[in-house]
Amino acid sequence: MHRPPPALPQRSARVLRARLLPCLLAACTVVAGLGGLSPASGADPLGPGERDPDIGPRTAPVHPGYATPEKARASVKAAHEHRHGGGGRTAPTTAGGGAGGDTRTATTTLAAADTTSATTLDPAVFGRWETLSYDLPLRAVHATALKNGKVLLIAGSGNVAEDNVIGRFLAYVLDPDTGKLTSVPVPYDAFCSFHVVDANGDVLVFGGTTRYKTSSSPWVGSNKVYKFVVDTQTWVAMPSMGDGRWYPTAVSDGSGKVYVYSGYTATGAVTTSPEMFDPATGSWTRIAGRDLPLYPGLHTAADGRLFYSGAHYGSKLNTALPKLFHPITGAKVSVTGSTMDLTRRNHAMSALVGSADQQLVWVAGGGFPALGTSYFVDLDDAAPAEIRGPALPAPKAYVSMAHLPDLTTVETGGGTGTASPVYETSILEPTTRTLSPMAPHTVPRTYHSSSLTTRDGRVLTFGGDPGGSGQFVMKVEVFSPPYLFRGERPTITDVPTELAYGGTYTVSATQSDAPLQFASLLRPGSATHSTDSDQRTLRLSTRTVPGGVEVTLPTNRNLAVPGWYYLSVVDDKGRPSVSRMVRLSAAATPPPPPPPPPPPPPPDTTPPTVTSRTPGEAGTGVAPAANVTATFSESVRGVGDSTFTLRAGDSAVPATVSYASGTATLDPASDLAPSTTYTAALTGGITDDAGNPLSPLEWSFTTAAAVTTRTITIPAEADTTVRQASPTTSYGSATSLLSDRQELSTSGSAAHGFLRFAVTDLQPGETVTGATLVLRTLPDDGGTSDGPAVWRTADTSTPSGTESMTWQSGRPARSGASAVANFGAVGADVSVSTAIKGITGNGPVTLELAPDSTNGMRMRSREHVTADQRPQLVLTVRSG
Structure with missing residues (x-):
């Protein structure tokens, strides 16, 4: 930095000027110390300057x-x-910018x-x-x-x-x-x-x-x-x-x-x-x-x-x-x-x-x-x-x-x-x-x-x-x-410019997709030679209030010396707002004190009541796994396993009792017995915060009958493939099914599979809680990244009609606006399944396997020699 550059000899100066002028016209850069010129390459413009040997080596190894x-x-x-x-x-x-020009x-x-x-x-x-x-x-x-x-x-x-x-x-x-x-x-x-x-x-x-x-x-x-x-x-x-x-x-x-x-x-x-x-x-x-x-x-x-x-x-x-x-x-x-x-x-x-x-x-x-x-x-x-x-x-x-x-x-x-x-x-x-x-x-x-x-x-x-x-x-x-x-930042909409030490102020601010966490002060920098003595940040005492945050300034002036600061709010994703300039000063007028507190309310003499209960009085069909709750008209004390009880006849039911946000909850240690009447009781010892007692209360309810579940496995009673490339041919006796948007190398060669099942074993009072279509892919299929969609179709055909349909005739119409299931990626020679929606009772179920992409899927049909690899519809049903 420090010694002036030695003057050039007159001849050297003339030579340099003669070489420099055409370079300036061609947008070149002088390479100092190399005795030559090089074309400009986007390097930073360099102005004149010299260094002192005491500031460190000119060059040294770099990592x-x-x-x-x-x-x-x-x-x-x-x-x-x-x-x-x-x-x-x-x-x-991305980058962009404009020229500075003479106006800089x-x-x-x-x-x-x-x-x-x-x-x-x-x-x-x-x-x-x-x-x-x-x-x-x-x-x-x-x-x-x-x-x-x-x-x-x-x-x-x-x-x-x-x-x-x-x-x-x-x-x-x-x-x-x-x-x-x-x-x-x-x-x-x-x-x-x-x-x-x-x-x-x-x-x-x-x-x-x-x-x-x-x-x-x-x-x-x-x-x-x-x-x-x-x-x-x-x-x-x-x-x-x-x-x-x-x-x-x-x-x-x-x-x-x-x-x-x-x-x-x-x-x-x-x-x-x-x-x-x-x-x-x-x-x-x-x-x-x-x-x-x-x-x-x-x-x-x-x-x-x-x-x-x-x-x-x-x-x-x-x-x-x-x-x-x-x-x-x-x-x-x-x-x-x-x-x-x-x-x-x-x-x-x-x-x-x-x-x-x-x-x-x-x-x-x-x-x-x-x-x-x-x-x-x-x-x-x-x-x-x-x-x-x-x-x-x-x-x-x-x-x-x-x-x-x-x-x-x-x-x-x-x-x-x-x-x-x-x-x-x-x-x-x-x-x-x-x-x-x-x-x-x-x-x-x-x-x-x-x-x-x-x-x-x-x-x-x-x-x-x-x-x-x-x-x-x-x-x-x-x-x-x-x-x-990292997304939209919070925004400060208003803040006083003059802040006093120890003062409390409201910073009006809006948040984006995360709550505001804290406010900070940052002393703007004043730097030279790797030295900036007053630069600092300070996290302010912050409390969230409607429309922003409330901040309290420090009383210790050495933590934030008097002057101007950037004030920012930071959300809990670490995103700060654009700051507002504020001045911290002992001369600033602190905000007015808060208004005096309101007078104390009159003594509370109203006892608490129960505003709602679950299960309700004389409730029936209550799930055996249900908890018993009571919600009170106000905050109460004394709720515990001695004041909130449950019994079946003369037998107490072991349970855990908790209380939160005005509601008491009794959680039985195990499921309640089916088809049984229970009595819940709130007894003496429960009061509100003022000591007013709750009147004792009892109510009864009856649990639902026992629930059983079973599984029904239904083999396909008919299946076939229809091919666009063979529009009049029936494939009902084939040992495989196919679903493909483009079966051949040419367009117009789609293939759809059809399956028919007969649901006959549902008993009165039973409800279908799940249905799964199970298929087996062929060993040479190669798998697919996007298997077919499954559609319900009209159930107007017969099993023989399903077996004999072709691309041109006998295909049933789809019965819904959207598919009831969809196979995703599947492999070769594996059992694949997908859940089917909409099966509620006995009757025929006809399904269409429609391709979602050009990736086809080949499966075993009902004619395959191995019974457990044939198509199946598996129902889960519940009674009770």
Whole structure:
């Protein structure tokens, strides 16, 4: 990032210009360092830039499974199949977009032109990446999500020493929905500064670059502070810091104050003298000294202390242990059990993950060489200790993290060197502390890259500085998490904009196909150099109410520092709504208190009654398996096996008694005897909640007679096949039946089978409860994936008439509008059966086997020599 590119000799410059002009006309790309030109191939546009050797190697080995986007997609799919035994659903990715033009406005919202790849990943499982259709006009080193849904991108001099000298300090406001970019130049060089968002939603920028490093002088940090006022898109100078700071970190607390640590001063040393800024008064105060490396990963804990995570940039003071410390008194508690090599957490990233009240910090990646490990620290522990976290799929530094409204975290980007990108993205589930691999990004993101979450729950990624002239990545890529592909999301229809700490508010919201589960706050990101100190999410105390949810805000301001947040509702399928912007403020007026409770009701003196009983009084034909129930006029107490009884004559019936929702249930230990009279009784001891007793009650009922079942097997009394190809031929004496839509290789060769059964053995009082047609397929039939449908036909024929019918004559008409059964897939030489509907009594039953497809089915007929392979109709009948 840091040394200006050497000037080209005059002849070399002329040669390059002579070669570059025709390439520009032919849409070519200069291949830096190769001394040649190559045709444009859809690679990301690269702007100018240079690197400093202290930021890590330019190139280093990359895990082969994540060296390219396509290899990464294959690795993600293979890992998923190994873990789950299948690849999940896969689906093609669609893309589209419009040109930015001079107005720098994309023609579609978050439009993309995604490159087709051989490995497809289901976006409902792995999410989806899209590359926006426009290029950025600056090197996006710093990125902040604003309260109006837009993004402030700052380059300053953007790693170009010449721009620092001539005062070209770029910044733009990006509208991600339209692609519109508005220039808002910074009044000073904010390159390598740090930034937080204040309670009003404006951006405070601390430090930056006074002078670039040269062979004879170190980096010189700026002591300037500016505020970007979002509503007017203007810069306002704030009181300067006592020290210049290049590569500092700032972090906010619950009072709105900002603590600024580390950074190169004017002497090129890392300052160990932090300062505190009070935005309310514009004043600076020196606070307790602290030896921390450049861009230290800092986060505000629930008790107001600050936590240094171990993530940092560069080699200065890089052995400082992770610790909790008081910013004013300096009292500290170091993290125990630290086994990581802290010098290799260079370019790692840390974040307070999950709900902020859980106080869980996650640190991932780093270098050098690049690390694939991560760890957690629970700040709620009296003695915070390192807890091993999930391994990253591939080692990498330059990690970016962005929180999602469902309380998970996306980690993305990174590389083993500035020009060795790793194409790996995962989502952390903090409650289980597990990582789920996602679809890989396709735009390289290493040094000077960052990510931010949008109001609709997607993640924007910016930047990437592999080093060398002409290499900065100008493309914006968007990650849509899996929850965006899992059906309709809930919708917030109304919510107050100003929220007070400790206040309770109603969020009006509609659900889709799942109930609302909780509401969350997400602090929009303000990221640079793998550092975002104030980013956090918080699960709100949530209660479902008609038309939405009721949420209660925390009273502890350190859990959610004052300012603007994304507020979302999440349903029980994990799908968040598009968020609403709300401001959490101590000055906000809390909602009015609820109305006083109504006066207590008058004393209850009305005794309970029984409003319904089953079986009813003098009921008959009661099923022996029935339970006995009594429903009361109000809630009662005292229901049990001593107050709710059943007897047959003088014999008590063993039973279990239960009570729920105003109904008592007596469940006999075994079925009641048939044709027997029983008496149920509710006796003394049952009262309502006020103590009013139930009057004793008895009633009797009689059970039904015993039920018996039997099976009747009926052989076919006639069967035949009619063939369209032989319309006048009778096949009543054949030993097989056939059903086929196209028996021969030509059309017009259908074959239908007919069967006739005589039902004669049903006795008075018997009911048919089931009927099954049983057939035997031929050994050489080969089976079928779709057997014939079974139709009832008119029973006007005789057995001999059935045997003698042909395609042209004697076929009975179908007697219903739909088939009574259907054979599915069947094999060869097997017994197949299907249930038949509509048989209720004695009489002839004629069935037609009509083909459903060109897959035919051949069966034994009644003339076959083996009796048990002939067609049968099996009836199940019940009496009683």
